[in-house]
Amino acid sequence: xxxxxxxxxxxxxxxxxxxxxxxxxxxxxxxxxxxxxxxxxxxxxxxxxxxxxxxxxxxxxxxxxxxxxxxxxxxxxxxxxxxxxxxxxxxxxxxxxxxxxxxxxxxxxxxxxxxxxxxxxxxxxxxxxxxxxxxxxxxxxxxxxxxxxxxxxxxxxxxxxxxxxxxxxxxxxxxxxxxxxxxxxxxxxxxxxxxxxxxxxxxxxxxxxxxxxxxxxxxxxxxxxxxxxxxxxxxxxxxxxxxxxxxxxxxxxxxxxxxxxxxxxxxxxxxxxxxxxxxxxxxxx
Numbered sequence: 001x002x003x004x005x006x007x008x009x010x011x012x013x014x015x016x017x018x019x020x021x022x023x024x025x026x027x028x029x030x031x032x033x034x035x036x037x038x039x040x041x042x043x044x045x046x047x048x049x050x051x052x053x054x055x056x057x058x059x060x061x062x063x064x065x066x067x068x069x070x071x072x073x074x075x076x077x078x079x080x081x082x083x084x085x086x087x088x089x090x091x092x093x094x095x096x097x098x099x100x101x102x103x104x105x106x107x108x109x110x111x112x113x114x115x116x117x118x119x120x121x122x123x124x125x126x127x128x129x130x131x132x133x134x135x136x137x138x139x140x141x142x143x144x145x146x147x148x149x150x151x152x153x154x155x156x157x158x159x160x161x162x163x164x165x166x167x168x169x170x171x172x173x174x175x176x177x178x179x180x181x182x183x184x185x186x187x188x189x190x191x192x193x194x195x196x197x198x199x200x201x202x203x204x205x206x207x208x209x210x211x212x213x214x215x216x217x218x219x220x221x222x223x224x225x226x227x228x229x230x231x232x233x234x235x236x237x238x239x240x241x242x243x244x245x246x247x248x249x250x251x252x253x254x255x256x257x258x259x260x261x262x263x264x265x266x267x268x269x270x271x272x273x274x275x276x277x278x279x280x281x282x283x284x285x
Contacts, residue, residue: 018070019069021033036077055070077091078132093136095135095136097117106225107207117140147196148193166185203222247265
């Protein structure tokens with residue numbers, strides 16, 4: 001923060017993602033609330049007048065109490081800022097809606113429904129009324145489009161084509177976004193949009209993206225997902241390799257670019273293996 005002061009523009013962004021320690025454990029971001037408050041005090045003390053906190057609603061197993069905690073934390077941070085710099089303290093709270101993405105531990109979970117999103121957003125709008133707090137949020141329609149495009153199978157190509165024929169253009173521009181065109185496209189294609197958004201996936205479901213190899217094993221993602229359901233946090237892999245699959249996939253690149261920057265176990269010499277295999281030192285299996 002001291003190094004950044006010379007280029008300070010008045011704002012400083014932090015991304016706690018969730019406001020309760022329980023939720024941060026679930027998403028594997030174990031930052032304590034005390035740490036966060038201490039950091040915001042340090043930011044304000046260095047002359048920054050505005051802090052932006054970035055949150056998501058719709059995380060797996062989230063409750064309205066977790067959403068209420070977002071409002072509580074925002075009010076706490078602003079109160080800390082006022083202790084340090086008085087009424088100059090400002091807080092921007094950006095709240096988007098979580099979309100589970102492919103090749104992540106949460107690819108099995110559903111996206112919040114329209115009713116769930118609106119209830120959570122209404123709670124935040126009602127609780128964050130301080131004039132020095134600016135609240136921004138994402139529209140449910142934007143969330144659903146993002147979910148369809150990121151989690152769709154090959155049948156969605158017909159929906160995209162029909163939406164285009166229905167007049168969908170420049171959807172990222174709010175004044176051009178035509179949600180009705182997309183709903184009509186789903187109807188014309190004989191598909192249910194909720195199939196791609198609000199449906200929990202069984203662990204053995206074959207995903208449309210399973211043929212793509214991101215380097216991380218599906219079994220590793222599944223284990224992470226089950227750990228999140230138990231509220232368990234996986235330690236930093238730089239402190240111990242968990243054999244996620246990255247090293248075998250990128251073994252050649254690793255050998256060509258040795259050094260400590262990888263912070264991963266060393267790749268064994270190919271002379272110790274057959275020419276068709278790569279051996280990787282993976283201490284935890």
